[in-house]
Amino acid sequence: xxxxxxxxxxxxxxxxxxxxxxxxxxxxxxxxxxxxxxxxxxxxxxxxxxxxxxxxxxxxxxxxxxxxxxxxxxxxxxxxxxxxxxxxxxxxxxxxxxxxxxxxxxxxxxxxxxxxxxxxxxxxxxxxxxxxxxxxxxxxxxxxxxxxxxxxxxxxxxxxxxxxxxxxxxxxxxxxxxxxxxxxxxxxxxxxxxxxxxxxxxxxxxxxxxxxxxxxxxxxxxxxxxxxxxx
Numbered sequence: 001x002x003x004x005x006x007x008x009x010x011x012x013x014x015x016x017x018x019x020x021x022x023x024x025x026x027x028x029x030x031x032x033x034x035x036x037x038x039x040x041x042x043x044x045x046x047x048x049x050x051x052x053x054x055x056x057x058x059x060x061x062x063x064x065x066x067x068x069x070x071x072x073x074x075x076x077x078x079x080x081x082x083x084x085x086x087x088x089x090x091x092x093x094x095x096x097x098x099x100x101x102x103x104x105x106x107x108x109x110x111x112x113x114x115x116x117x118x119x120x121x122x123x124x125x126x127x128x129x130x131x132x133x134x135x136x137x138x139x140x141x142x143x144x145x146x147x148x149x150x151x152x153x154x155x156x157x158x159x160x161x162x163x164x165x166x167x168x169x170x171x172x173x174x175x176x177x178x179x180x181x182x183x184x185x186x187x188x189x190x191x192x193x194x195x196x197x198x199x200x201x202x203x204x205x206x207x208x209x210x211x212x213x214x215x216x217x218x219x220x221x222x223x224x225x226x227x228x229x230x231x
Contacts, residue, residue, distance in 0.1 A: 004188045005058030007068055008135060010128075011083060012075030014042060014049050021073075021128040022053040024153060026196055028136070028145045029057040033190020037062040050078055059188035070183070071138065073131045074100055084109075092180070094134050096127055112138075112180045119171045126168045133172030140186030143173045200225030 008025060010018050022038055029036050034057040042051040054069070056062050067086070072093040074080035080093070080100050087093060089108025097113035105111060114134060120126040129150070136146055146169050154162045176182075197205075204226045207215070215230045217223060 003058055003060040004185060005056060005060070005062065005066075006070040006139070006183075006187065007054055007056040007066060008071040008073070009052060009054045009069040009083060009086070010073045010075070011050065011052040011079030013078075014051050016051070016075050017125070017128050018042075018051050018053050018075070020153070021132060022055055024132060024146070024149050025055055025135070027149050028141065029055070029187075030194045030196050031145060031149075032141070032187065033192055033194055034059060034188065035062045035190075035194065036196075037065060039065055050082065052079065052083065057187070059190055071135050073128075073135065075127065075131075077101065090183070092138060094131050094138075094176075110181060112176065114172070114175060119175060120168050123164070123168070126165060129165050129168045130172030130175075133169040133174075134176035134180070137173045137176040138180060138182050140182055143170060146173075198225060201229055204229035 010021055012018055019040060022040065026036060026038055036055055036057040038053065038055045040051065040053040042049065054065055056065055068088065069083065069086045070091050072083055072087055074083065074093060074095050077100050080095060080102060084093065084103055084105055087109045088106055092110035092112050093102060094112045094114065096116035098117055102111050112134065114130065116127045116130055119130045132146060133143065136143060147166055150165050150169055151162050154165055200223065207230065215227065217227045219227055
């Protein structure tokens with residue numbers, strides 16, 4: 001059997017929830033039994049700037065990020081302008097048609113313009129959720145895993161927030177099913193669910209296993225995760 005691998009790129013400004021969106025996707029893929037590698041490139045500022053997170057997943061080991069993007073989720077115009085050229089025939093871009101205008105895409109690229117204001121009932125913070133629903137539909141993944149992870153992700157914010165995001169995810173999923181063409185292949189499923197470990201967690205665990213007893217650092221990204229784990 002040939003290995004199937006695919007990559008999702010999510011981009012926008014710092015503060016647009018890109019990391020949490022990527023975390024949701026990573027959890028869904030890992031629970032599906034897929035190997036994955038994720039890389040988040042961001043500028044060292046609290047708000048604004050440009051952030052681009054890439055997740056590559058496969059039914060076999062992922063040893064590099066590669067160059068291709070199969071699904072691009074540009075949350076702002078800057079991301080569309082910077083990364084549309086990465087899409088080749090068969091890939092797609094999922095975006096808010098009222099906020100983002102696509103440039104010239106390569107032949108065979110599907111431009112998935114979504115009415116985000118309508119789908120999210122005006123909730124600007126939930127655009128990511130609608131885009132996630134559309135992404136899973138195009139990848140041939142059922143909606144239930146997204147519902148499970150969303151319920152867990154927003155549990156502390158209360159039942160109303162969970163219900164709202166579930167509804168928006170479903171709206172995005174259904175809109176994609178009715179208006180876009182899914183990939184001719186489906187995201188594969190592994191034999192068993194897999195776990196996720198971050199680079200910072202791996203560094204900290206390796207240090208602990210090697211006998212590190214004291215670690216002094218200033219709490220600043222991207223190394224804060226090492227400090228938190230060691231603490």
